[in-house]
Amino acid sequence: MRLSRFERRILGAIVAVALVTLGGALWFGQGAVSEAYAVGVNQRVLDQLRSSLEVYQRHFVALREDAERTADAVAYDRRAQRAIDASDDAALGAFAEDALDRYPNVARVVALDPDGRERARAERAARLDEDENRLLVLERPAGDGGRFSVTLATDWEPFRAHQRAAELVEVYAQLVEGATYVSGFYTAVYIAFLLSVIIVALAVGIVVSRRVTRRVAVLASATERVGRGDLSVEVASDGKDEIAELTRAFNAMVRDIRTSRDRIEYLQRIGAWQDFARRLAHEIKNPLTPIQLAVQQVHRTYQGDDPRYRRTLDDAAAIVEEEIATLRRLVGEFHEFARLPVAALEPAELTGFVERALRGLEPEALLGEAAPTASAPALIVEVDERPTPVQIDAQMLRRALDNLVRNAVQAVAAAAPDGGGRVVVAARRDGASAVLEVRDDGPGIAEADRQRVFDPYYTTKSDGTGLGLAIVKKVVLEHDGSIECVAAPEGGACFRIRLPLAPEAA
Ligand SMILES: Nc1ncnc2c1ncn2[C@@H]1O[C@H](COP(=O)(O)OP(=O)(O)O)[C@@H](O)[C@H]1O
Ligand SMILES: [Mg+2]
Incomplete structure (x- = not known):
């Protein structure tokens, strides 16, 4: 399908308007997304939140390391070693009691012999409350093949806080994902909608401009024909729009030109015929009188008594008179025609x-x-x-x-x-x-x-x-x-x- 310049211009305008609309809408949409960012629903805040979870994680690692160190400190204490070497269970119990005093995060110390029997045990009931504290049991080998079991208590609070924070981050992550998805989804829907509007507008534009250009093209070729001298052109002008008006004006113009051309041609032709009539009238009129006089004289001056010749002369004179009268009338008409004022x-x-x-x-x-x-x-x-x-x-x-x-x-x-x-x-x-x-x-x-x-x-x-x-x-x-x-x-x-x-x- 070839497009005329006019059609290309109309379609270009449609596309330009559509693109400006699309651009504007996306820009405003972008603004709305930024608004959401400003309110705080965005990836950066999410990342920030996630890194704060890591802080908890590191804290937990530190807590664990501290627990391990405490367990080491208890199990590898020299007093404990001596009490084990001496198989002095009472001293071992005193040591354990002492360790509880020394380390506030230790809740229970149990010493076991190689067969797993309990040698000594010391504990603080308050610290063992599992609702208050998170309990961690660490075991360490004792010198004689026995073991120490050290129970460490840590306040639940940081774990619970971590749990809550993790849940919060989860919720927030969904929110951010949702916002991105929502804006992406709407952008896609909007672009699809606008593209279909553009396509429909283009189709309508082509149809409408086609109608206009086709009629203009008809007028243009009619004008060309008139330019070549063909004045019989008549363009069909149905409708009420400007082009129909233009077409009617064009037809009226061609009609006027045709009329005045016919008129000029006719007047020129008449002028030539008038010249001819003038010369004809002149040529005929001049000899009429001498002919008439000559015949009259012949008629009048005959003195002979031949009745047949007399009759012939009378007839000839009458015919000549009659024909000359007719010729005079014709000359009069030619004359009148030639000298129309x-x-x-x-x-x-x-x-x-x-x-x-x-x-x-x-x-x-x-x-x-x-x-x-x-x-x-x-x-x-x-x-x-x-x-x-x-x-x-x-x-x-x-x-x-x-x-x-x-x-x-x-x-x-x-x-x-x-x-x-x-x-x-x-x-x-x-x-x-x-x-x-x-x-x-x-x-x-x-x-x-x-x-x-x-x-x-x-x-x-x-x-x-x-x-x-x-x-x-x-x-x-x-x-x-x-x-x-x-x-x-x-x-x-x-x-x-x-x-x-x-x-x-x-
Ligand atoms: N009213 C009429 N009815 C029929 N024929 C006519 C009439 N008027 C004119 N014509 C025809 O047009 C011809 C030209 O007319 P005109 O120019 O007046 O010349 P003329 O009368 O000398 O013939 C006539 O010869 C006749 O054939
Ligand atoms: Mg007549």
């Missing part, structure tokens, strides 16, 4: 303009030469009650409206020569634009032709010039408007003009 926009109210423009307009007068005898369709006006303020050149827009109505009347009359058809002119507000529509119930225009009907010289009529809609479109573009050809609800064609609403009302 620049629109001079003035504030006006669209519905009022439409009513004025259509008042006194006779559909019959618009029928044209191809079907002069057909019944004209009814002309219906549908205007919005709300005022629709616009900026228009009334004279030019009137000519455009005239051309549209003329086309509609002719199309309807051609399809229904016996009448009954209708042409609707509608004006209304629609959002930020004013709409002017000319609709009819005629044959309509095939989908494939709806673009090129606006091309100059495109016509399907025998007497048409194909200039009418070109003039209309040029006029509309000069009004900063747009025009489209769609299917009319009435069944025929619908030409829809959109003009910007005037600022004060928009």
Whole structure:
């Protein structure tokens, strides 16, 4: 899986935040452990306690050594040796009694002969109390093969103290071990928890940033296509976030560029056609008058009496007159097209303009030469009650409206020569634009032709010039408007003009 820079940055941020959290938590945790140390639950104190047990141990060793020395001192006393050598049991008893006086830690002295029989015995009952004292019996050989048994008494207290201390150290050792274990355990659990949080955050981060980057990448490639001049791009923009907004703005921008490019292209094309129309009008118009005059003169000056030739001349003169009239009309249209003025926009109210423009307009007068005898369709006006303020050149827009109505009347009359058809002119507000529509119930225009009907010289009529809609479109573009050809609800064609609403009302 390759990550984009944006994705790497987001994931880096997630990891950084997680690590800072982890570090902080461990630091505070460490603080808590130090706190425990400060209170005294730690290994050093434990070691200290253990070494104090050793002090007891050494004390016990010293006590034992002292006991051994005392036993030696008693057994190897010269008086004792003499009493044994002399087999003087009384002296031996006196010696033993004496030893008890001399050594306060000796509790009993017993002298035994080689057969183990008792020769003498001396003891202190108080010292022999086992509740008070810890008793240790040491034996030493006597000179004649007999033995001395010396019982030494040591106060129980240091042993008991040692016992208690040892128990305490044991308890404390568990405490220290527990504290270390507890903090270690919690650290491990915490790290594991945080790691799983990091993993989940990374997964979520990848998914979220993937969604964003994928859509940004789509936009980027669309931008590239626009850069290469492809203005047909449209990026799907579902959702409500900033990227969807950006996408919608992008689409609107491309649409605007497309519209203005189409507009520029159309105006350039129209400009070229206007040049052509001007030259054509000029070239045709000049020879018309001499031709007409010459034919008239030939017609007038014939004095002969050949009736057949006379008739031929009459016919020729009539045909020439007629064709010249047609040519003059074409020249007039070319001329009009070539010299379309620049629109001079003035504030006006669209519905009022439409009513004025259509008042006194006779559909019959618009029928044209191809079907002069057909019944004209009814002309219906549908205007919005709300005022629709616009900026228009009334004279030019009137000519455009005239051309549209003329086309509609002719199309309807051609399809229904016996009448009954209708042409609707509608004006209304629609959002930020004013709409002017000319609709009819005629044959309509095939989908494939709806673009090129606006091309100059495109016509399907025998007497048409194909200039009418070109003039209309040029006029509309000069009004900063747009025009489209769609299917009319009435069944025929619908030409829809959109003009910007005037600022004060928009
Ligand atoms: N209302 C309409 N219904 C059907 N076809 C139409 C209509 N308006 C225009 N057209 C078609 O568009 C062509 C071009 O119209 P236009 O530019 O006015 O030239 P012209 O009227 O001289 O033919 C017409 O020849 C016709 O085929
Ligand atoms: Mg026309």
